[in-house]
Amino acid sequence: MPQSEVPAHLADPAENESVTPQPPAEPVVRYAPASAPDPAEAEVLARAQAGDHHAFAQLYALHKRRIYSLCLRMVGNIAEAEDMTQEAFLQLHRKIATFRGDSAFSTWLHRLAINVVLMQLRKKGLNLISLDEAMEPTPEEGPGRSFGAPDLRLSGSIDRLALERAVADLPAGYRLIFILHDVEGYEHNEIATMLDCSIGNSKSQLHKARLKLRETLQAQGRTSAKETQS
């Protein structure tokens, strides 16, 4: 497959790479969009569905940041995020012809990437169904202790980097649910379907994840306060 570059009108705005516009291939529309998509992307998508490698490279350029970032958030590890991004786009290449436009392409791809990550995590032995047992907090670090005294209350605004670090340090199961619900915006019923668990389990895991984050942030706050005093 030839090395491909992205026309300027389709390039990710965050990129400053030089681009070489290519003559457009004959569009082959294979799907009926659910809503009005960007016509330029729709054309690229149709060409990619028809097997145009250059168009597929354009789709990669358009979606790579979102998909890579999603993988990175879910696994919390750069090397694994790269592997999973690669697997997600390989899956996309295999399945792109099956996209029928029942949802927006970006939504479909996002869901595909999540499924890839979940599949890889299962292969690695993370049992996503019995997360409760695997991640149950020990009695001394459970919710009963975490509500704490008013002076441990978090400030109205949390340091973004501190929270990102705390999320990265969450146990894998907690992190998945927190990312899917609070960051990516999926509902509990959707998460339950993705993870093959009950809605109640999803709610419970999310709550425990937030409690764990609160505990971590409070501990960071206490450490910072001590350092300031000394």
Added chain:
Amino acid sequence: MSGEPKQISCAEFQSHLSELIGSGADVSAHPHLQNCALCQALLADLQTIADAARQLFTNVEPPDDLWKQIESAIEKEENEEDKDTH
């Protein structure tokens, strides 16, 4: 929700908190919270965390060579498919 707020301990309230929050109900109106500063603080913190999460994790750029690896893997798959076909 109970109409007897004094009979609900913090532990009891918190044991139902994930379900209360997940239900979409206005948890701040729960009777237990009217007289419990600790659980008010807990609820406020959890809300702060949930709100902050939406601002988390700006998208980042994957490594430049990732596309080459993907291209190479696609090419390899296609070559294998060609072999199987012929």
